[in-house]
Amino acid sequence: MVARAVEAPLVIGVDVGGTKIRVGLIDREGNVLEAREESSPDASQAEFLAALDASVEELLSTGRRVAAIGFGVPSNLERGTGRVLRATNLPLADVDLVARARERFGVPVAIENDGNAATLAEWTLGAGRGSQTMVMLTLGTGVGGGLVLDGKLYRGWAELGHVVVQENGPVCGCGGRGHLEVLAAGTAADRVAGELYGEAGDSHLLLERAHAGEQAAVEAVARLGASLGAAVGSFANMFDPDVTVVGGGFGAAAGELVLSPAREAARREAMPPADEKLRLVAAELGAEAGLVGAGLVAFEALDGRRR
């Protein structure tokens, strides 16, 4: 057995989610050597920041040397500085996590939108390996996403879940109408399940029934997939991607029940020759993508490739 070089740098990735904070010790190949997870406190910003610090410190207390820290945050970030402007579903607004962590822990620190971080992970280590242009969509409760354009991660907003798919359609959590997020992810599945099964219905039951082959459930999930496919077709016409990757908890659980009708719809909407070459595939890193992506962001900071 070959011994691992002791000095190979390790970093901490911090995946800040609306329901939980995941912190992991990650190597350059994206392996998660150790991870902790705790519920995101439903609290003030000060308490939330204290919980974040405590998560990192707990991992540091194992005694491993940590070379850098990377954050993935569901937030709009200020260009250039990485300052958190406003996070959805989190008590974070107008706060510089990078400067705070740099000062507190004395290592290079970087931050990225969580969708972009997951995209970086799937592109580098997952289903998007080797692609020059890639669209990533994470279907969870909502829809996140990211873009790789011409061989580079697009660092802008890329709120791909908030493109209009049905003008004047159902109201989205953001206040818009008919956005992809409200049509094709967990929220939509919960709504549809409620219609089919009453109060007991939720997205888990819907997928369970659909996987079991219940016709009404299969068709309902296929309708979500068709809306997803309309957006995938739009993105194909904008970027002509080598591959479109679908991840996220709901995306992973639904699998081909969503991907197959999405593929059909996307091929109809995509213009030639993007229609024939269209590749719509499942993410490979699953729930780990966000954490691994945060780790890769830390390595970018370590290598001086970004703020």
Next chain:
Amino acid sequence: MVARAVEAPLVIGVDVGGTKIRVGLIDREGNVLEAREESSPDASQAEFLAALDASVEELLSTGRRVAAIGFGVPSNLERGTGRVLRATNLPLADVDLVARARERFGVPVAIENDGNAATLAEWTLGAGRGSQTMVMLTLGTGVGGGLVLDGKLYRGWAELGHVVVQENGPVCGCGGRGHLEVLAAGTAADRVAGELYGEAGDSHLLLERAHAGEQAAVEAVARLGASLGAAVGSFANMFDPDVTVVGGGFGAAAGELVLSPAREAARREAMPPADEKLRLVAAELGAEAGLVGAGLVAFEALDGRRR
């Protein structure tokens, strides 16, 4: 009066459209010193190419020294080579206009999608001056467009007219459904005018009536504007642009009749803080944008900044 330096380089821009070919002698500041226009021949590819050559040669026959040639073409171009893969509404497929022109005329030659060329012009010299991120939409018979991302023209497809705005909506010329192009430009205006005025109705009559204040016409144009705005909101959520510029013949003719309702819809769909900062403005170069853009593409070739 200061004499113009005789040796300031001039280029030829070739704006290849579905209905006409425009060719112009253009200086580095984007001034069109001389221009010719002729109908696009509805002919074979060989005849079309001969007409293109003749247009350039006619301008060359004026005796001015030409340092480079740039093409703007309504076509998907092969990445890297610039080969025309397939043009919409034109008898051009699988042909390398750059290599042909370089061989024939012995100067640097470059090519760009016509939407990207117009975007380059508005960004450099028009309504997008000074912006780092810009979305451009040209409303003509169809809808073209382009993107400037983080201070660079995006060289990909950017078929912004073919994003889905109404899932399963009206059939688009490309075969898709409910695309922006079929909802918010000349084709849509013709359709609506037909409903309002019968056979005599077309987009010109519709805009004439709307400009004259006829309520039904104003509302019909506003509905096109609302669909435009839904897409503008989608792009705002994807790119958080400094400015969104609307050009094209129909866009220029409609002006605020379309832009005002579009602005309202876009602000509803855009997430904070993109909603408040949203700027949706008319193009400044009008019908010249495509030709000037082709000239700027020629200067890029001259300066060795691209293929």
